[in-house]
Amino acid sequence: GxxxxxxxxxxxxxxxxxxxxxxxxxxxxxxxxxxxxxxxxxxxxxxxxxxxxxxxxxxxxxxxxxxxxxxxxxxxxxxxxxxxxxxxxxxxxxxxxxxxxxxxxxxxxxxxxxxxxxxxxxxSDARLARLLGLRDVMMADNVTAVLTREGQRGPTLMFGHNLHLQTGRSKWHLGDLSLEWWSVGSIIGAQLGDQYAVLSSALGAAPHQGLNAPAPDTLEGILSALPESRYLFKSRSLTAALSRTAPNLVLRTDAAPNNGYFPLDPHQLKEADGVIFVRDV
Incomplete structure (x- = not known):
């Protein structure tokens, strides 16, 4: 980890x-x-x-x-x-x-x-956003150490939340607060350039976690309507297809009771190289 x-x-x-x-x-x-x-x-x-x-x-x-x-x-x-x-x-x-x-x-x-x-x-008012950023700085330091140690053996695969791995600025709405910070993905991605690639994940429903089927005007709702239950998309291809068929997607707003689920923002698809979608868990 x-x-x-x-x-x-x-x-x-x-x-x-x-x-x-x-x-x-x-x-x-x-x-x-x-x-x-x-x-x-x-x-x-x-x-x-x-x-x-x-x-x-x-x-x-x-x-x-x-x-x-x-x-x-x-x-x-x-x-x-x-x-x-x-x-x-x-x-x-x-x-x-x-x-x-x-x-x-x-x-x-x-x-x-x-x-x-x-x-x-x-x-100060910047306190919570700074704490989120400092956590990702620690992550980035750990990843850099792993890359230095293991780089000669080949590529390194890291698994984490979309908000940590994406290459753009992470955003989180917590009550009345709108928090933004640079994630470990944005830090490492800036340093490694095209040597860093990220696959974002999206989930349709997880009933056992209290997450029901998504609304049809969300990214997860559109993907859930496809015939197969699992997909791996290239982000560019998915973004182009959605711009033609569903240009007005909104961010999913339902959440699991344990607050462990964050939806994939359709406007941030460009910050990933690919998207893994699973309809049901």
């Missing part, structure tokens, strides 16, 4: 990732080189529960992300990461590329979590 260790309601403490990183360095380097001990990390981070406090997502004042301890941890993880990179020839020789790569993963995780918690403490 390439997702960040967070959900809509909370983000995890950076302490476990910091401890793994510090332990790797402490085991393989002289103590004098390390900027902090494991005990110092525990003292600064405190209890994991205070980081994952669910009230902080709605109330910035409840977040620990702007505390003095959090600021010191951000400097500390930067120092640990610099040490990990500076000593990489010796560390890889004495351990392995796999162990060093995993330590770097924990460094990225701690860095991203501390950045995210700092944004949670921000009381």
């Amino acid at each position: 390439f997702d960040a260790p967070m959900e809509m309601t909370a983000a995890k403490s950076p302490r476990p990732a910091l401890r793994v990183l510090q332990a790797y360095l402490a085991t393989n380097l002289e103590a004098a080189l390390l900027p902090a001990t494991a005990g110092a990390i525990d003292t600064l981070a405190g209890a994991d529960e205070r980081w994952s406090n669910p009230t902080a997502i709605l109330d910035p004042s409840q977040s620990v992300g702007a505390s003095e301890e959090a600021s010191r941890l951000r400097v500390l993880v930067d120092d640990l990461l610099a040490l990990l990179i500076a000593e990489s020839p010796r560390l890889i020789a004495s351990t392995s590329r796999d162990e060093w790569w995993r330590a770097h993963l924990h460094a990225r995780t701690a860095t991203g979590l501390l950045r995210y918690h700092a944004a949670m403490a921000d009381a």
Whole structure:
């Protein structure tokens, strides 16, 4: 998986990732080189529960992300990461590329979590959109690391939500809020150019999840009326056909009770190379 260790309601403490990183360095380097001990990390981070406090997502004042301890941890993880990179020839020789790569993963995780918690403490109107964007930044960092590590073996396939993988700007209407951010797909796509390709997915109905048949004037409704139950379309061909036969499609508005379903916006078909459609699940 390439997702960040967070959900809509909370983000995890950076302490476990910091401890793994510090332990790797402490085991393989002289103590004098390390900027902090494991005990110092525990003292600064405190209890994991205070980081994952669910009230902080709605109330910035409840977040620990702007505390003095959090600021010191951000400097500390930067120092640990610099040490990990500076000593990489010796560390890889004495351990392995796999162990060093995993330590770097924990460094990225701690860095991203501390950045995210700092944004949670921000009381500005841009707060929620920024949090969504920072989550995708962590995803993009993880994908970039996988590409660097596995690129010689061939292409990399990643599976995620349309809003994360599409190459355009992601949009989400949450109550009265209209949120926009750059997704992992847009970040990676901008860096890789035509080496990045995305297949969007669309779903007709999932009755067991409370998602019923789509309205006929939606993209999912048009595709559900086709004779087969499963299709793989080229986006250009599908867009051209819809512009002739159904130019006034609207975004699907029904949703599953668990809020886990997001419709495929017909105006964003051009941001994918293909579309996978399944009528019923």
